[in-house]
Amino acid sequence: MGEARLRRIVILGGGTAGWIAAAGLVNRLKQKYIEVVLIESESIPTVGVGEATIPPMRTFLQSLGINERDFIRKTNASFKLGIKFSDWHTKGDAYFHAFGKTGVVFDKNEFYRSWDRARANGYQGKFTDFCPAVSMCQQNKFYREQDVPKESFVSGASYAYHFDAGLMARYLSDYAQTRGIKRIEGTVTEVTKDSHGYIRRLTLSDGTPVEGDFFIDCSGFKGILIEETLKTGYTDWRDYLPCDRAVTVQSEQIHDIPPYTHSVAKDSGWMWQIPLENRMGNGYVFSSRYCSDEKAKRTLLETLGNQTLISDIRFIPFTTGVRKKLWNKNCLALGLSSGFLEPLESTAIHLVVKSLEVFMTMLPDGNCDELLSNEFNRIMLQEYENIRDFIILHYCTTQRDDSPFWDFCRHMPIPPSLQEKIALFQSKGVIFYNPYDLFKPVNWYSVFEGMKVHPKRQDPITELTDIRSMVTILDQMRLKIDDTVRRLPSHRAFLNTYGQT
Numbered sequence: 001m002g003e004a005r006l007r008r009i010v011i012l013g014g015g016t017a018g019w020i021a022a023a024g025l026v027n028r029l030k031q032k033y034i035e036v037v038l039i040e041s042e043s044i045p046t047v048g049v050g051e052a053t054i055p056p057m058r059t060f061l062q063s064l065g066i067n068e069r070d071f072i073r074k075t076n077a078s079f080k081l082g083i084k085f086s087d088w089h090t091k092g093d094a095y096f097h098a099f100g101k102t103g104v105v106f107d108k109n110e111f112y113r114s115w116d117r118a119r120a121n122g123y124q125g126k127f128t129d130f131c132p133a134v135s136m137c138q139q140n141k142f143y144r145e146q147d148v149p150k151e152s153f154v155s156g157a158s159y160a161y162h163f164d165a166g167l168m169a170r171y172l173s174d175y176a177q178t179r180g181i182k183r184i185e186g187t188v189t190e191v192t193k194d195s196h197g198y199i200r201r202l203t204l205s206d207g208t209p210v211e212g213d214f215f216i217d218c219s220g221f222k223g224i225l226i227e228e229t230l231k232t233g234y235t236d237w238r239d240y241l242p243c244d245r246a247v248t249v250q251s252e253q254i255h256d257i258p259p260y261t262h263s264v265a266k267d268s269g270w271m272w273q274i275p276l277e278n279r280m281g282n283g284y285v286f287s288s289r290y291c292s293d294e295k296a297k298r299t300l301l302e303t304l305g306n307q308t309l310i311s312d313i314r315f316i317p318f319t320t321g322v323r324k325k326l327w328n329k330n331c332l333a334l335g336l337s338s339g340f341l342e343p344l345e346s347t348a349i350h351l352v353v354k355s356l357e358v359f360m361t362m363l364p365d366g367n368c369d370e371l372l373s374n375e376f377n378r379i380m381l382q383e384y385e386n387i388r389d390f391i392i393l394h395y396c397t398t399q400r401d402d403s404p405f406w407d408f409c410r411h412m413p414i415p416p417s418l419q420e421k422i423a424l425f426q427s428k429g430v431i432f433y434n435p436y437d438l439f440k441p442v443n444w445y446s447v448f449e450g451m452k453v454h455p456k457r458q459d460p461i462t463e464l465t466d467i468r469s470m471v472t473i474l475d476q477m478r479l480k481i482d483d484t485v486r487r488l489p490s491h492r493a494f495l496n497t498y499g500q501t
């Protein structure tokens with residue numbers, strides 16, 4: 001086993017995960033007591049996708065002291081207020097799952113509970129009519145939440161970014177190297193363990209040894225350290241989430257930039273459209289059991305119509321699931337080496353950041369006490385499962401019956417944790433959650449309502465609210481949000497003045 005002090009962390013891989021780890025560690029550790037080095041191979045490309053994020057990404061960039069304007073300009077970023085889901089419930093139907101506040105508290109009840117009573121009493125409209133971010137999405141407008149006065153009807157609309165994955169990795173690479181991270185170019189061909197099975201050395205193809213006390217595996221799907229070396233094992237979730245391939249292509253930006261990711265359900269999966277400042281990122285996530293590569297490509301290209309393609313068409317296979325341990329001995333897996341959940345709710349980069357943040361609160365010494373790794377694995381595996389359940393919810397509540405894929409989804413087995421969550425909501429309108437969960441009741445309710453899953457009875461606590469006066473407030477609120485959003489700049493106009501100045 002290693003000496004008591006942790007002196008050197010080696011990151012293997014320079015994709016989004018590797019450079020997020022390097023930037024986060026250098027910012028926190030200042031290269032003072034623990035040295036951090038990163039190995040990346042110019043001959044092994046990064047996955048090159050991963051362009052939509054969620055609001056915690058902003059907090060991470062702020063914690064690094066990164067200037068938002070600079071980041072937006074250098075990564076061709078646009079703003080993201082949420083996701084529009086089209087054709088998921090039935091063809092022709094659409095709903096938003098957006099960031100930030102929805103509605104107001106009535107009688108100390110979260111808005112979704114009171115709203116659900118109003119809805120059940122016949123109030124016309126949608127839950128998201130009271131979400132400023134959704135109103136901005138619908139009107140193609142944007143304004144940063146921090147520039148809006150607290151009392152404004154559009155305050156509380158949180159946001160994230162769409163960015164170019166390659167430029168983002170380069171941005172963080174510059175950040176980390178300027179602050180002292182040593183970058184080693186080379187391909188790891190050999191990994192040496194000690195007699196306890198701990199990794200001690202990586203050897204590059206030219207024979208250069210790179211030694212360390214702790215290793216962060218950011219080598220992508222292969223998981224060179226966590227799997228090929230430590231044989232950690234993988235929990236396969238394809239029974240719950242049958243998609244296992246994606247076909248991707250970039251196209252020219254042809255119209256105003258929507259401030260949201262568009263997810264459109266297709267015959268055998270779903271397609272994303274991610275608007276960057278200068279182009280669109282597109283991809284079709286599909287199940288090879290129900291759709292051939294050729295058919296998937298055709299679906300993608302037909303949907304893009306006559307849009308000009310500006311990249312090669314690529315197929316990316318994946319196996320949905322998670323490593324049995326995310327931290328094993330003296331190795332932490334981050335990014336694609338840790339597992340894969342399809343990008344339906346843009347959670348992968350978030351999981352990298354979250355894992356890194358939790359790891360930094362548990363920094364081991366040279367002996368890598370298992371108490372730390374056990375606790376880390378408990379916290380992060382639960383996070384993976386929560387996100388998995390939330391993604392499955394989008395599929396298992398579909399009413400589509402127009403293809404074998406959707407027939408499967410309507411009847412597929414779902415995890416007991418999700419069965420309970422749905423059953424409880426349907427019986428009483430209540431959504432329980434752990435305060436550490438990424439997705440809160442408002443997020444679950446947005447998808448429940450979007451997929452037209454309604455409770456049989458409302459939460460009795462909401463009987464305290466006088467429905468008539470609540471309805472008057474709701475009517476006014478809806479109009480005020482709509483009117484305030486109308487006067488905001490378009491997303492394009494905002495980007496022009498904010499990002500480019």
Ligand SMILES: Cc1cc2nc3c(=O)[nH]c(=O)nc-3n(C[C@H](O)[C@H](O)[C@H](O)COP(=O)(O)OP(=O)(O)OC[C@H]3O[C@@H](n4cnc5c(N)ncnc54)[C@H](O)[C@@H]3O)c2cc1C
Binds near residue numbers: 013017018040316346
């Ligand atoms: C289809 C698809 C869509 C996605 N969309 C989103 C999204 O919208 N939002 C989101 O948050 N996430 C998304 N993701 C996930 C996201 O792309 C990844 O989480 C993120 O890019 C991290 O990748 P990575 O750094 O782990 O791996 P990679 O990008 O694969 O990087 C691996 C690195 O390891 C290096 N390497 C490998 N082997 C060696 C070796 N032997 N020696 C030296 N170096 C080596 C490579 O050179 C490379 O630098 C998506 C993923 C897929 C597949």
